[in-house]
Amino acid sequence: xxxxxxxxxxxxxxxxxxxxPGQFVMVRPTLGLDPxxxxxxxxxxxxxxxxxxxxxxxxxxxxxxxxxxxLAGARSGDRLPLWGPLGNGFGLPRAGVRxxxxxxxxxxxxxxVALARWWMGQERYGLGPQPGEPWVEAVRLYYGVRxxxxxxxxxxxxxxxxxxxxxxxxxxxxxxxxxxxxxxRDLESGWRPDHLVGCGPEPMLRALQGVAGRLGLSCDLSxxxxxxxxxxxxxxxxxxxxxxxxTVDLKRVCVEGPxxxxxxxxxxxxxxxxxx
Amino acid sequence: MGVRLGRxxxxxxxxxxxxxxxxxxxxxxxxxxxRLGGLIPKTITPRPRAGNPTPRTVETPCGxxxxxxxxxxxxxxxxxxxxxxxxxxxxxxxxxxxxxDEDQFVAMAERLSAEPGLAALELNISCPNVTHGLDLGVDxxxxxxxxxxxxxxxxxxxxAKLTPNVTDVTVIAAAAAEGGxxxxxxxxxxxxxxxDWRRRRPILANDIGGLSGPAIKPLALRMVWEVQRAxxxxxxxxxxxxxxxxxxxxxxxxxxxxIQVGTATFADPGAAGRLLEQLxxxxxxxxxxxxxxLVGTLRSNREPDPVPPSVEPSRRIS
Numbered sequence: 183x184x185x186x187x188x189x190x191x192x193x194x195x196x197x198x199x200x201x202x203p204g205q206f207v208m209v210r211p212t213l214g215l216d217p218x219x220x221x222x223x224x225x226x227x228x229x230x231x232x233x234x235x236x237x238x239x240x241x242x243x244x245x246x247x248x249x250x251x252x253l254a255g256a257r258s259g260d261r262l263p264l265w266g267p268l269g270n271g272f273g274l275p276r277a278g279v280r281x282x283x284x285x286x287x288x289x290x291x292x293x294x295v296a297l298a299r300w301w302m303g304q305e306r307y308g309l310g311p312q313p314g315e316p317w318v319e320a321v322r323l324y325y326g327v328r329x330x331x332x333x334x335x336x337x338x339x340x341x342x343x344x345x346x347x348x349x350x351x352x353x354x355x356x357x358x359x360x361x362x363x364x365x366x367r368d369l370e371s372g373w374r375p376d377h378l379v380g381c382g383p384e385p386m387l388r389a390l391q392g393v394a395g396r397l398g399l400s401c402d403l404s405x406x407x408x409x410x411x412x413x414x415x416x417x418x419x420x421x422x423x424x425x426x427x428x429t430v431d432l433k434r435v436c437v438e439g440p441x442x443x444x445x446x447x448x449x450x451x452x453x454x455x456x457x458x
Numbered sequence: 459m460g461v462r463l464g465r466x467x468x469x470x471x472x473x474x475x476x477x478x479x480x481x482x483x484x485x486x487x488x489x490x491x492x493r494l495g496g497l498i499p500k501t502i503t504p505r506p507r508a509g510n511p512t513p514r515t516v517e518t519p520c521g522x523x524x525x526x527x528x529x530x531x532x533x534x535x536x537x538x539x540x541x542x543x544x545x546x547x548x549x550x551x552x553x554x555x556x557x558x559d560e561d562q563f564v565a566m567a568e569r570l571s572a573e574p575g576l577a578a579l580e581l582n583i584s585c586p587n588v589t590h591g592l593d594l595g596v597d598x599x600x601x602x603x604x605x606x607x608x609x610x611x612x613x614x615x616x617x618a619k620l621t622p623n624v625t626d627v628t629v630i631a632a633a634a635a636e637g638g639x640x641x642x643x644x645x646x647x648x649x650x651x652x653x654d655w656r657r658r659r660p661i662l663a664n665d666i667g668g669l670s671g672p673a674i675k676p677l678a679l680r681m682v683w684e685v686q687r688a689x690x691x692x693x694x695x696x697x698x699x700x701x702x703x704x705x706x707x708x709x710x711x712x713x714x715x716x717i718q719v720g721t722a723t724f725a726d727p728g729a730a731g732r733l734l735e736q737l738x739x740x741x742x743x744x745x746x747x748x749x750x751x752l753v754g755t756l757r758s759n760r761e762p763d764p765v766p767p768s769v770e771p772s773r774r775i776s
Binding site for chain 2: 210215216217218219220263265407408410411413414415416417418419420432437
């Protein structure tokens with residue numbers, strides 16, 4: 183798709199029928215013992231057959247280590263262990279939401295093609311209720327990467343009618359600087375979404391949380407904490423989340439997330455956060 | 459496939475290891491829970507514990523290094539929230555407990571013994587990621603006294619889960635047996651670390667962690683065999699890198715009466731169920747009908763072969 187960025191199609195009809203945007207799957211890149219663990223990948227898109235039945239899922243990923251490097255070497259016809267759908271995913275669009283800004287950093291754009299198509303009523307996902315009329319009218323993607331070579335999937339967003347606003351650290355495409363700075367400039371010049379969603383590295387999510395808080399915008403963040411199992415057994419991926427009563431507890435991102443209301447997300451982990 | 463470990467009877471020798479199976483409900487979609495020989499939820503402590511900061515786990519070659527730090531909501535929450543669910547599963551549920559001192563172990567054992575629905579207690583005296591756990595489990599005097607006190611405080615069968623981070627595990631196992639343990643679980647994780655040399659920092663927030671997974675299987679097998687040889691009457695539950703039915707068979711012949719599937723579940727959530735499905739055929743290959751007939755039948759290469767059974771048709775003598 184782009185520099186070090188690949189798209190893989192996995193035949194899994196049952197999973198494809200159930201998975202919703204923002205949910206993820208764990209894929210082990212080998213049948214052997216090394217690398218040992220599965221890696222989490224957000225749904226990129228569901229693939230339908232000629233009769234419209236879901237039969238495969240597409241994942242988009244950046245090669246970052248041994249697991250993703252092995253996955254990039256997989257060949258058509260290989261069998262790989264995978265399990266899912268995992269996590270809560272994004273919900274239906276909140277009442278009254280017409281314009282959405284999706285803010286992505288690095289490889290964090292991957293859940294947003296499907297989410298934009300779902301919320302704009304172009305595609306159905308999962309077995310549960312689907313967004314009712316009226317749909318979200320407009321989605322803008324704010325997409326930041328180090329350099330233009332990493333921009334992946336722009337044509338998919340454009341095909342979905344998503345307006346794409348780019349930022350790169352080196353200025354090789356779009357705005358030079360952080361994607362959240364670009365968002366703030368657009369907000370200052372008058373463009374106003376009803377809702378924000380974010381996926382990307384922690385500094386970007388923290389900045390986005392700040393923007394949402396200052397402007398009083400609802401915002402959902404998809405966290406990317408390090409995981410070992412993906413189904414709630416290992417307690418690796420915990421994040422401090424503030425409950426309605428103000429107490430902060432460590433939540434497993436894999437089962438209680440990965441999508442959280444930005445207003446509830448804390449960033450200091452461990453004993454201090456929980457007051458123990 | 460039934461096995462017996464002291465006072466504890468199990469429908470089959472396949473259990474799942476504490477800390478790798480959540481509070482069991484997380485795996486309900488992946489494993490036929492009531493078919494397993496036993497289920498051991500994540501360690502519970504007297505009070506809620508937040509556990510360690512993240513990163514808590516890091517993958518290593520064929521292994522996993524973890525320093526979760528006994529993140530749990532405490533015994534009250536376990537009894538109120540998890541035990542009612544666990545009682546609905548028709549197999550042995552074994553609570554794994556950890557205290558910071560002997561009194562806390564005893565108090566937890568008393569409380570859980572008063573609750574219906576548990577088959578046994580497994581004492582976690584071997585967690586490498588908390589201040590006190592390892593200290594208790596490396597001292598045979600403490601292990602003997604601790605196991606004895608818990609045994610007197612509870613009617614439930616007692617399993618001591620031992621650390622491999624000692625010079626001679628048979629000494630600790632003997633102490634547990636003298637204290638009255640019905641069985642020992644061998645082994646918990648090996649202390650280890652992973653390093654990011656560019657940052658010149660350990661990768662785990664806790665600096666060190668416990669190593670599990672296929673990487674430790676040969677180490678665990680050696681320890682099971684040593685304890686079986688030293689203490690042939692002490693039932694052993696083998697743990698360490700078990701993924702397949704072949705792995706389980708290796709532990710059974712080496713001296714384990716039962717096994718626990720641990721880290722394999724993280725990498726393959728259906729692993730324990732598949733292992734259980736494939737085990738009878740492996741057992742049948744050795745021409746035994748009961749699991750107990752093969753436990754500890756491993757012979758040293760320095761020992762002669764046993765006299766082969768006669769292949770002649772039996773003759774009537776009189």
